[in-house]
Amino acid sequence: MKSDKNKVFVRKFKQEFQSITLGGGVIVALLVLWELASNLQWINPMFSSSPSRIVSSGWKVIADGSIFKHIQSSGLIFIYGYLLAAVVGIPFGILLGWFKKASQAFGPIIAAFYTTPRIAMMPLFIIWFGLGIGSKLALVFLSAVFPLIVNMQTAVSNLDKDLTRVAEAYGANRRQIFWTIALPESVPFLLTGLRLATGRALLGVVGAEVFGGAEGLGYLIQYAGATFQTDIVFVCVVIIAAFGIVMDRSLLALNRRFDVWRGND
């Protein structure tokens, strides 16, 4: 027996509608308040900007195309750094999780890196790799790689004992356990790692560009801030935030598909 499909749909729609209107309502209310405060001169629009100024500035930099080279520059650093982190971090994490000696050997240095704020090393990267893309890539890579390493290591070193016992009972060797148990079991951890890495990589991109260079959203933020163009700062922040949210939600949606594996159906 199933209850009326329409009823279920209406119930779901109501819930969804309520959550959107409440969540969106608060944002809209704050934006209106901000706009009013700025228009009525309660706050100085030069320092705090206003939603309408941000929209018009945003429109302007899009219309004259000046924002795109910054987006492209930041985007490329993000993509290269993120991919490099994935290509290095995923296999390395698996290696550490699978071989106890590898984790004993590299564990301490990874822990040291993991807890050091990577931005603190940016001056070194600039000395080593120059002011161009090299130093920025280094920072993005080092920001994004550790969540991936740590997540993959955790996944592969904490396999479900019931499953490995089944594999062993049916005569699986280490290699077969790796391919048939360890790898599939680590997929949800991989997605969690990728989500964390997204946030870290964005932080790395902006941090690297603020530090030095002549283009990119981070550079623009830094430049616009120094010249009191607060609306441009906000435009950049909105772009970065929007990109981060889209990435995060996509990975989260993908991750949900694996919930059933973990028994949180």
Add this chain to the structure above:
Amino acid sequence: MAEAVVETNFQIATGSTPQFEIGHTNTEVFPKLSVNELVITFENLATGELTAAVDKVSIDIEPGEFVSIVGLSGCGKTSFLNAIAGLIKPNSGSIRVNGQPVSGPGHDRAVVFQKASLLPWRSVLNNIIYGLELRGVRKNEARKLAEKYIEMVHLKGFEHYYPHQLSGGMQQRVNLARALVCEPEILLLDEPFAALDAITREEMQNELLSLWEQTRKTVLMVTHQIDEAVLLSDRIIIFSARPAKIVEEVRVNLPRPRTPHLKDDAEFDYLAKKIWGQIHTAAGKKVNVEYEI
């Protein structure tokens, strides 16, 4: 057939095994499974403390025989089964299948675990053929082999379901089919229905009974369900509290083929009560029995 086995005390039976080995080269005279003076001791890796789980247990199982081991929880019966499966190394004693000593898991044995432990990312069909895949059988071929057993455990139509979409009873059927499709010499059942609710458990017991009547596999089952043991077994071995020793061996001479109606039989009742009594005396003989879950 199992019934043809001479009614002997197990000590005499195990004592005579070496003579078979010397006298004959024909493998048919060997018991299907022969366990001799098995000792299993666990070491607590942190404290170095030793705990004896199984103490010099010997069992012979004839081809086509269904043997159950019953005993209190934590008495070491699962360790005993795990040792036969090759999952833990015994400290001393020997395990032979068809007269050949075994060390480690092998294709001649298949285990049905208490928890279904299905791979959640594999469909029912792919879970069933997992054991075959591990030994290098091609997927297409393995799927063909599986068909017969899918039908046997009534999973037809569910081949492409995933474990989380199945009830506990159905998951356990997959678990059973996964073992059967390997066509092992000996089927090892480790409290296979203990995690199921009472109604599903009874259903599964009845199904295992009819399955066994069809296949006549050699089975060693560990359980603490006495009615389950009596219904299914040719022989029931009662383990003492830890460290496990054999207290008593009961031959179930109820006629085959059996049906679930056997449970209404007076003799069934008598046997079940007798085994209950023996488990209790076995526990009572020791002053400091630890009841563990």
